[in-house]
Amino acid sequence: MxxxxxxxxxxxxxxxxxxxxxxxxxxxxxxxxxxxxxxxxTDYQEYLEWVAEGNTAEAAD
Amino acid sequence: xxxIKVNSIKGVGASAAAxxxxxxDGTCTANITNNLSNRNLIINGAMQVAQRGxxxxxxxxxxxxxxxxxxxxxxxxxxxxxxxxDIASGTTPYSLGFRKSFKLTNGNQSGGAASGDEILIRxxxxxxxxxNSGWNYTSSSSFITLQYWIKSSVSQNFYVNLMSxxxxxxxxxxxxxxxxxxxxxxxxxxxxxxxxxxFDNNNQKGMFIxxxxxxxxxxxxxxxxxxxxxxxxxxxxxxxxxxxxxxxDATFEITGVQLEVGSVATDFEHRSFGQELLLCQRYYYQNTxxxxxxxxxxxxxxNMFHPVQMRTTPTVSETTTSGNLTSIxxxxxxxxxxxxxxxxxxxxxxxxxEAEL
Numbered sequence: 472m473x474x475x476x477x478x479x480x481x482x483x484x485x486x487x488x489x490x491x492x493x494x495x496x497x498x499x500x501x502x503x504x505x506x507x508x509x510x511x512x513t514d515y516q517e518y519l520e521w522v523a524e525g526n527t528a529e530a531a532d
Numbered sequence: 533x534x535x536i537k538v539n540s541i542k543g544v545g546a547s548a549a550a551x552x553x554x555x556x557d558g559t560c561t562a563n564i565t566n567n568l569s570n571r572n573l574i575i576n577g578a579m580q581v582a583q584r585g586x587x588x589x590x591x592x593x594x595x596x597x598x599x600x601x602x603x604x605x606x607x608x609x610x611x612x613x614x615x616x617x618d619i620a621s622g623t624t625p626y627s628l629g630f631r632k633s634f635k636l637t638n639g640n641q642s643g644g645a646a647s648g649d650e651i652l653i654r655x656x657x658x659x660x661x662x663x664n665s666g667w668n669y670t671s672s673s674s675f676i677t678l679q680y681w682i683k684s685s686v687s688q689n690f691y692v693n694l695m696s697x698x699x700x701x702x703x704x705x706x707x708x709x710x711x712x713x714x715x716x717x718x719x720x721x722x723x724x725x726x727x728x729x730x731f732d733n734n735n736q737k738g739m740f741i742x743x744x745x746x747x748x749x750x751x752x753x754x755x756x757x758x759x760x761x762x763x764x765x766x767x768x769x770x771x772x773x774x775x776x777x778x779x780x781d782a783t784f785e786i787t788g789v790q791l792e793v794g795s796v797a798t799d800f801e802h803r804s805f806g807q808e809l810l811l812c813q814r815y816y817y818q819n820t821x822x823x824x825x826x827x828x829x830x831x832x833x834x835n836m837f838h839p840v841q842m843r844t845t846p847t848v849s850e851t852t853t854s855g856n857l858t859s860i861x862x863x864x865x866x867x868x869x870x871x872x873x874x875x876x877x878x879x880x881x882x883x884x885x886e887a888e889l
Contacts, residue, residue, distance in 0.1 A: 485861045486831065486871045493863065499592065502849045502884075505860040509845035511735060513888060 480506075480518060480528035494518055494528055565798045572801040573661055574741075575811045576600045577680075577789035579632040582616040583809075583818055589613050595888055598634040599812035600655050602740075602888070607649035607748065610639025617785060625681045625716050625787055629802050633683075633787040636745060638779060645774035651745040655789070656889035658843065659698055659738025662731040667793045669725040675795040678706075678741065679720045681788040686776040687713040690784075691744045691769040694723065697737050699730030701763035705755055705770070718788070720797045726760040735843050737889040741791065744769050745784050746777035813840045815889070820851045820882040825872055834870040841865055842887040851882035 480494040483505060493507045496518075506514040522528070540549035553560045581599040588596035589611050593604040596614045603614050617635035619626045625633075634653065641649070668674035684690070693705040706721045731738045753767030776782045788800050803811075817839055825832035838846070842865040849860075858873040865887065 483859050483861070486859060486873070487862065487869075492861065493859075495859075500590070504847050504849040505863065506847045507845040507863045511844035512847060514847040514886070 479526065480521065482528050482531040484531045491531055563796050565796060568798050569801060571790070571792040571798060572803075573657060573665060573676075573791040573793075574600075574655060574789045575815075576808055577787075577800070578630055578802065578808070579616060579634045579787050580805050581809050581812045582632075583812065583816060587613060587615040595816065595886075598632075599816060601634045602654050602656060603636075604652045604654070605650060607646050608639065608651065609641045609643045612639055612651060613637040619787065623716055624718075628788070628800065630681065630787045630800075633681075633785040635783060635785045638776065638782040638784075640780045641777055645746065645748060645777050647748040647750040649746060649748040649777065650751065651777065652742055652747070653745065653786070654740045654742035656737050656740045657791075658889065659732045659734055659736050662738045663733045665793050667725065669729045669731060670727050671725045672727075674725045675722050675793075677720065677722045677790075677792055677794060677797045679718065679788065679790050679797045679800070680786050681716050681718050682708055682711065682743075683714065683716045683783075683785045684711050684776060685714055685781075685783040686779050687711055688773050688775045690776075691747075691772065692719075692721075693742050693744065693769055694739060695742065695763065696729050696731065696739050698732045700728060702726060702728050702760045703755075703763045703768065704760050705757055705768075707757060721758075722795050722797075723758075724760075728760065728762070741789070743784075743786060744772065746774060747772050810840055813838070814843050814887070816846075816884075816886050818851055818882065818884040823870060823882065825870060830874075832872040832874060835867060836870060836883055837867045838865070838885060842885065843889070844887050846885035846887035848883055848885045851884050 480496050482491045483493045483495045484490060485492045493505045496504050496506060498504055506518055509515055539553050539555055541551040542549045551560050551562045576599045579598045582597050583599055584595065585597055590596065591611045595602055598616045605612060615635045617633045619630050619633055667676050687710060689710050690708045691705055692708065693703055696702045704723055708719050711717050747769055749771060751768045752771045755767045755770050790800050792798060823834050825834045845863050845865050848863055848868055859871045860868050861871050862869045
């Protein structure tokens with residue numbers, strides 16, 4: 472799967488706990504997707520591969 | 533009153549018994565082939581459910597139309613149309629109760645068949661569904677049986693492979709035989725277990741069935757047919773003809789996909805649309821209805837429950853590109869919260885949740 476080049480991932484905080492629990496990405500079809508930190512989630516697996524390549528997500532608001 | 537004492541009943545020309553009678557406990561085992569239920573390990577095998585839409589020409593790979601049917605391509609020059617298609621009345625699949633197929637329509641691959649070019653469709657199966665199926669998969673005398681209907685506008689042979697994921701990946705390659713152009717053909721394959729197979733009891737990908745519409749020579753080579761062998765990325769299937777791939781607007785359709793434990797292909801297990809939809813929603817659902825958020829202090833929230841427990845915590849997104857939501861939070865495989873950092877009220881959007889393999 473080709474990653475969007477811009478924008479990339481952005482960390483998202485849970486507004487109730489204020490903890491980072493997901494990342495946000497805008498995909499090639501302009502959908503805003505919220506990817507939870509769950510290792511069985513294939514989108515999260517792709518995010519981890521992206522991080523392993525040396526990339527860093529934008530900080531959460 | 534009379535009593536017949538036998539230990540098996542066999543057809544005159546059959547090689548195996550239709551009914552085997554236990555000589556001591558009064559039970560029997562029968563090879564019944566019709567009206568059986570809960571046998572099909574494939575979800576949406578009749579291609580009835582297409583939550584994402586019925587036709588898509590987008591590039592890239594993923595799930596586009598028919599639920600649970602994954603599409604992959606590489607190196608193509610022109611995008612392929614993925615569609616849920618109608619099966620024509622008067623055909624044999626139609627008379628057997630099949631109304632929909634998963635259909636690919638080729639683009640114009642003007643550059644010809646390069647070594648890295650690929651067009652594939654597959655269904656991924658959870659490991660636990662194989663582990664708990666009753667198939668004694670490490671035994672070569674225990675079987676699963678795959679059946680499907682296939683139609684191609686181009687007369688050629690296609691390879692269909694099963695691939696196990698856990699442990700050392702194992703690959704089992706079958707072939708359709710040369711298909712008659714534009715004619716539905718039923719293919720049945722009985723597949724033995726193997727001591728190298730491993731299926732963990734979890735919700736991860738355990739096996740997939742893959743229709744190789746085309747593979748370039750980078751991924752093809754010497755590969756045994758109808759036998760389990762360790763996966764090799766450079767010889768996933770034998771070399772393929774490129775006839776379909778290099779034919780503009782060529783079509784490829786499948787339906788009636790069933791994978792079941794046992795050495796006999798039983799009649800396809802027709803499930804209702806509602807049953808099939810719920811099975812699909814373990815992996816994906818969308819709700820395009822507008823959601824209205826409730827005030828929560830200076831913010832707005834809404835709790836959304838998924839229709840079924842999903843395979844794992846899903847990726848969730850808006851069904852529109854409005855960007856109204858600040859976040860979707862506290863996502864679990866059962867529910868999630870919509871959140872907007874404003875008390876202004878309605879967000880006016882829907883949800884898509886994806887937990888595909």
